[in-house]
Amino acid sequence: MNQDLGKKFDLCVVGSGPAGIITVLEYARVNPQKTVLLIEYGFPGQKVKNSLDDSIVVENKLNHHDPYECTNKGLGGTSLTWGGRCVMYDEIDFLKDRPVINGECTWDVSLFEEVKKHVPATAGYFECGEPVFNLNKIPQFAGSRIAENFKEGDVTDSLLERWSMPTRFGSRYRKELEECKNITLLEGYEARDFAEPDANGKVSSLTIRNVKTGEISNVEAEKFVLAAGAQESTRILLRNTKLFKNLGFTPPALGKYYQGHVFGKIASVKFYGDPKKTDYGYLRNPDGTYIRRRFHFTQDFMLKKDLLNTIMWIDNPLYHDYKHKNGAMSFMYLAMITPVLKNMLAPPAIAHSITKGETKTVGKHIWNFVKDLPMSVITPASIFYQRYLVKRKLPGVFLYNPMNEYSLNFHAEQVPAEQNRMELDKDGETLIIHYDLVDADIRSVVAAHDELDKYLREINCGEVVYWYPKDELSKAVKNVSKDGIHQIGTTRIADSPEEGVVNKDLKLYGTDNVYVCSSSVFPTSGHANPTFFLGAFAVRLANYL
Known part of the structure; x- marks a missing residue:
């Protein structure tokens, strides 16, 4: 690792999450003679409390974490607590003429096809196995179904999620970054102010601030990439509107159209057939990676019904509801509400999705645990070993239900709504996040459940069992959905600065050498967790540069 900061670098990347690390490593691989600087706000030994997160205000805490x-701050970014789920975007996410998203799709299918070429390399960085995302294309599983009597039609069960180790990008790639002679890793520095672009749009330098001392330094580079995550990449651009001097205006989409995903549980699915034939858990790919199937609607069906892109997967009953009467589940729930221990087992947002903050029926959970001994201990012990003590870890916990009824997890696209936005407060530093669910988000989720129920009944496979009266479903969706983990849309790709913030090559409008590599460039959210597909954009950007 080169330590000379006094020279001009060929490339400067701000942010060392998966996007930043992939951009740097791929660029250095393709261009071994070029010099690269990777700047990271966090540093080894840094406390959790930090000035960046302290200066973010979330207006709607019901629906946003x-x-x-x-x-997370530090090398590897949020991959430090990332679960490892790798999911692909779909063609429908790039279609411009879907009424449900109000004309706010500003990328196109040709870009999707181009980015897909970089998926094999991306799968290598994520260590998630062969980049196949449909069970029907894996000979070992082709033709298998999720439950007895299920057959694919308007609803499919072959769409896949793939799982990494999970790969913690910081620990996984630190040695490679430090040993590469043309890469300089600079930790504990905050990106502050870009120089104004010259008449040709070229930006010469960036000022950075030492997080510990406050000392200001200047970095010069031929090209700059903002890969600091959606919140911080957006904040830096909002603070540096001088980058748009040559445009004569700040792109109106900057900070707007903020999206995540609408997700949670409002129902169960009851299968009619043999419970032993229900594929409720993980499968192992021939290469050893974990994969899992999902319910999905075909593109034609979603267009016909004007649905947002939505997937669903079967899950355990609610952990916090003692009525599941499962000793192992109660044991795991009790562990998740135990101080200190809960922080060791899962990130806060994931722990909350399991416990829902409920601690009112501890005694009844203890009774579940006692009556199911010794399996209340044996089952969690086996799961603990697979989750924490092997290299390729079991991604999650799914338990067999002899009643053949499982809760139904939904994960849905969100409408790109202009009022959902990030903006700077009057101090020019504090980032205010305005985020809410719009009516179309909620309406589509309820409709998707109804369509799945109708389909399962038609093929005599099962039915959807709602947990709430029909007239309370919309309220339930609003109350259970909480995101902020997937941050999308605030620097979106578009064909012009009137519609977006970056072009298809991720170049910032108004500049010739500043790029954004963050899920904030995605104009639509699809159903997919954005991390993996962002990795494909990072590979593409590195090769383009």
């Missing part, structure tokens, strides 16, 4: 629950 606190910043400390969404992101």
